[in-house]
Amino acid sequence: MAVSSFSLQGTLLILSPSSATLKSKINFHLKTLNPQFYQVPVEITADLPVNHRHSLYSSGSVCFITPRILIVDLLTNKLPASIISGLIILNAHSVSKTSTEAFIVRIFRSLNRSAFVRVFSDRPQAMVSGFAKAERTMKCLHIRGESTADNCQILQSRVNRLKSDKYQIDSDKLKGYSCDINFTATSNEDVEYKYLPSCPDDEPQKKINQGTILSNIQWKKFGLLCFVWIAVLLLQIAKTPVTVGVSMYQAIGLYQGKKITVSKQDHGTHWPLHLLIVSLSCALLAGILGGLLGVGSGFVMGPLFIEFGIAPQVASATATLGMTFTASISVAQYFLLNRFPVPYALYLTIVATIAAYIGQKIIDRLVNIFQRASLIIFVLSFTILVSAIALGEYRQYGLWERYAELYPNEDLIYTVGVSDYTKDWFYAQVTRKKNEDIYEGTTWQIKFNLDDVEKDEIYKLRLALASANVSELQVRVNSVKQDPPIFSTGVIGKDYAIGRHGIHGLYWLFNIDVPSLLLFNGDNTIFLTQTMAFGPLARFQGIMYDYIRLEGPDSCSSY
Missing domain, CATH: 2.60.120.260 (Galactose-binding domain-like)
Structure with missing residues (x-):
């Protein structure tokens, strides 16, 4: 195993594997490397208090750690990244652009560029199947340059000669068939990544057709979601005293030009120009923030998803879907209760939609420029802080x-x-x-x-x-x-x-x-x-x- 080839000047962290068998084999291999000074690696989980975790980080030993705790401690500076000599990831075949491992490597590299990161896989067939899978994995782990080209090419050539679909992990085969990727950053300059050859003989690869959007939709789950959506809407309508017949009567009455006199004086609501401009500005700001983060329940779901170890882009998209679901129900309810003027609601909706599109483009641009998805976390935390302070003046509505x-x-x-x-x-x-x-x-x-x-x-x-x-x-x-x-x-x-x-x-x-x-x-x-x-x-x-x-x-x- 690659641990023995490095002179450790700090703590070595190994992302905890989901398989207990794999963990026991790793412990056995560590023991065979140095049986005289071997200590069973401690697993760092959420059950350990902060001070205990900090002492383990400073111990200079080998520790297993869960991805969620590693993300939280890195983002909150509870883990000084400078005292970590290296990080080992055991499931290279499952690394993708939105995976937790890729997010961890991005944070770890930004805090410590002198430490090494090694990635292993017990499924070498999965590392060479598909279109440039090994190269795409390297890109997800933000590894640039040609220092790892030989390792990945050797991996491909050996796997092509492998006849059996089963692969038993032991120390010898792990050295021979694992995808062993190491980087040590020596410069802060980022260069454009170039794909490595997809196979040793440089045969041209055909781009796989991913199909259309409609063909990738899971219609059963989508239909179930629509059913729940409509069911909740019908329940909300049933709870209100307004019936469908009354709504139709009001719609016909408005269409025929009838006016409802609400007092002894006949007046209408006329918004002055400056008030429309102020409303436009507020809607623009709300729409931009909505495009960046989402509103409503997303303020609660976003931080929870980050705490669970989900990548910020995935957390933001998931929270936005939930907010769209609940907000649409609320809009329908307020419309049926006649709680807002329809023309102004449509006007603000159009403005907010345009602003949301602008906000999405801005955040995508910023993430691409700075290569930091943590910008989403910062804006989310700042928005929660401002909203919590602003909402302190509100009391029971109605x-x-x-x-x-x-x-x-x-x-x-x-x-x-x-x-x-x-x-x-x-x-x-x-x-x-x-x-x-x-x-x-x-x-x-x-x-x-x-x-x-x-x-x-x-x-x-x-x-x-x-x-x-x-x-x-x-x-x-x-x-x-x-x-x-x-x-x-x-x-x-x-x-x-x-x-x-x-x-x-x-x-x-x-x-x-x-x-x-x-x-x-x-x-x-x-x-x-x-x-x-x-x-x-x-x-x-x-x-x-x-x-x-x-x-x-x-x-x-x-x-």
């Missing part, structure tokens, strides 16, 4: 519907000194839902007591709004029918904080003069009316308060 349940007939009344803001104050002054798709404005009351109102003075009412979305706030004092109100904000806000369930949007600050003649000695009431309640997004129209403060003349008192 909380605005709770207002109509708490106040079905009358609006909120808050009494200073009596009410508890943690229990008696709603998080936003939203519209009240009366019937299906019909909402109305709300008027909140703040009651307080003044012992001595100073005559001919001006009091200051300071209003700070954390968010406003297509809303108008009118302020009245001691008379809900006061016309005109002492103050009106006009229609303000387009930050959609209630709909996205954010804790704030664009900040607004108003200082309102309140003449003392409007105030009474004793009980007083401030009426806050949010008048806007129309359009398909009426449920999201409202105001979120930061603070409300009434100051007396010369700031002598506040309430």
Whole structure:
């Protein structure tokens, strides 16, 4: 075996074979090489703690290690690659472009270019079958140059003379028929790889026809996937109160040009140009990130697949398929529930699709330039970090519907000194839902007591709004029918904080003069009316308060 031909100046790692018989034969061979100082190799698995694994890496011995643990420790720097003298892979015949072994060699080479890597196979027939299999294996292991040409040619010539299909592993035959590949990088310069001759006599090889895409589809599994897809969609439709008949009725009604009046005022939703540009930018960014990594469940599946030892490209593609499956069901459900305007949804879908295509091209280009699939892992981790921080401001979606349940007939009344803001104050002054798709404005009351109102003075009412979305706030004092109100904000806000369930949007600050003649000695009431309640997004129209403060003349008192 090739271990004896190297002077080890560090730990030798052997990827754990799946066969216990092969592992026992390797142990036997190591023992015959040096029986006096032989120690049974320790197998490094996930059961060993980190500090124990680190001590084994530094021991300078021979260790078996599972591919998953090796990938994790290399990526997290728990394994100093400089103390590893060599790496042995035992299944060269199964190495492919997306295999775990190729990914391990790529990481290991980037961290340690002085160590050797040897690859063996107990199936020499598999190494020469097909079109340039040995050369393609070398390319997957990122081995360049002609230093291994003789080994692979000898392998091919000897296997061609091998008559038996069975191959028994022992020390002599392992030396004679194993594909023994060794590299020691001496330069950081990458050169273009050239294929070695496919056989000793350099006979021309015909390119194998791989067939069409349709011929390679496994139709039974694909049909089963479609069946599950449709079944889940039907279950989602059955859970909603919207039936197919109602959906058809609405479609016919829209086609005939009927309009549904959702309030007493007839208004439509008109997005200004700058808001469309902002939406376009957001959709472009989301689409590019989606093309790079995928969205939704991919944020969870991607790191798990990497932890399992799957190559980043395979993990990203698998996660994207799962997200496409679940996201399509969600889109159908939201469409049936009429939760988003169809024209804008189609508009953003087209933009996101174009951006996803651009993102896929960019990541392919970057991986080809830098030869590092770990770029996908970095962008994935960064996106998870940003999304985890950004999502910290969100709460239970649909909380605005709770207002109509708490106040079905009358609006909120808050009494200073009596009410508890943690229990008696709603998080936003939203519209009240009366019937299906019909909402109305709300008027909140703040009651307080003044012992001595100073005559001919001006009091200051300071209003700070954390968010406003297509809303108008009118302020009245001691008379809900006061016309005109002492103050009106006009229609303000387009930050959609209630709909996205954010804790704030664009900040607004108003200082309102309140003449003392409007105030009474004793009980007083401030009426806050949010008048806007129309359009398909009426449920999201409202105001979120930061603070409300009434100051007396010369700031002598506040309430």
